[in-house]
Amino acid sequence: MTDLINAFILGIVEGLTEFLPISSTGHLILAGDLLGFDAPGRDAFYVAIQTGAMLAVVWEYRARFFRIDLLLWRNLIVAFIPAAVLGLLVGGFIKAHLFKPVPVALAFIVGGVIILWVDRKERNFRVESTRAMTWLDALKVGVAQCFALIPGTSRSGATIIGGMLFGLSRTAATEFSFFLAVPTLIAAGAYDSWKNRHLFSADDLGMWGVGLVMSFVSAFVVIRWLIRYVATHDFRWFAWYRIAFGIVVLLTAWLGWVEWRVD
Numbered sequence: 001m002t003d004l005i006n007a008f009i010l011g012i013v014e015g016l017t018e019f020l021p022i023s024s025t026g027h028l029i030l031a032g033d034l035l036g037f038d039a040p041g042r043d044a045f046y047v048a049i050q051t052g053a054m055l056a057v058v059w060e061y062r063a064r065f066f067r068i069d070l071l072l073w074r075n076l077i078v079a080f081i082p083a084a085v086l087g088l089l090v091g092g093f094i095k096a097h098l099f100k101p102v103p104v105a106l107a108f109i110v111g112g113v114i115i116l117w118v119d120r121k122e123r124n125f126r127v128e129s130t131r132a133m134t135w136l137d138a139l140k141v142g143v144a145q146c147f148a149l150i151p152g153t154s155r156s157g158a159t160i161i162g163g164m165l166f167g168l169s170r171t172a173a174t175e176f177s178f179f180l181a182v183p184t185l186i187a188a189g190a191y192d193s194w195k196n197r198h199l200f201s202a203d204d205l206g207m208w209g210v211g212l213v214m215s216f217v218s219a220f221v222v223i224r225w226l227i228r229y230v231a232t233h234d235f236r237w238f239a240w241y242r243i244a245f246g247i248v249v250l251l252t253a254w255l256g257w258v259e260w261r262v263d
Helices: 002-017 024-035 042-048 050-060 062-066 070-097 101-118 135-149 155-165 170-195 202-229 236-255
Strands: none
Touching: 002 024, 002 042, 002 050, 002 202, 024 042, 024 101, 024 155, 042 050, 042 170, 042 202, 050 062, 050 170, 050 202, 070 135, 070 170, 101 155, 101 236, 135 155, 135 170, 155 170, 170 202
16 A cells, blocks of 8 residues: 555656656655655656656647657657667666765756756747757757756756757747657666566556556646746746755755665
């Protein structure tokens, strides 16, 4: 029952944070640590429940995905390749050394500072919508997504801010970040689930199911809200949240108020 409750909470955390530039993986690591969540295949569970958030994107944009938009799929394949290759090369090292609260907190702060720097003034964008993106635009966003391999950086944050730096409008960058989540999260979830298959049992199905469902529901709400929000707002509030949250984690670790996991 405890694992089901934890899965319920963590599923909501995943869905609420996956598409905001605040790092879903970072929040899952910190929330799981506070909850004392230590189920077998914990890190794989964190990756797998992202599938629920991915399905929310597919459902919301089902008209574009299911009518075979060749331009969209070409750009998604191009953008997916850089992080996929780099993840295979250094993914094991990153999970062994950076999937911990303090490195995550530091990434929160650094990412927040970068968002403030990028969003400090209005920019002239040459790409107003995802339909106007070239394969080179997609490749540049894909390179930016590589930074999201560092937990706490934020996949959506890296792709949105990277897209804006490369000339995409805030709305186009946000929408393409949604789309790019589909191949990225499918690949990451499938790879981690297969690699850690020996840790799973039939008893885990309820926990995984709860996490996936709650991730889908909460992500669906965020997707609809965020695409309207970015039409008239910047990301500075998210940046200040990242910085404040990261500082709180570092202070509680330094003062000994919270015994963050260090293994």
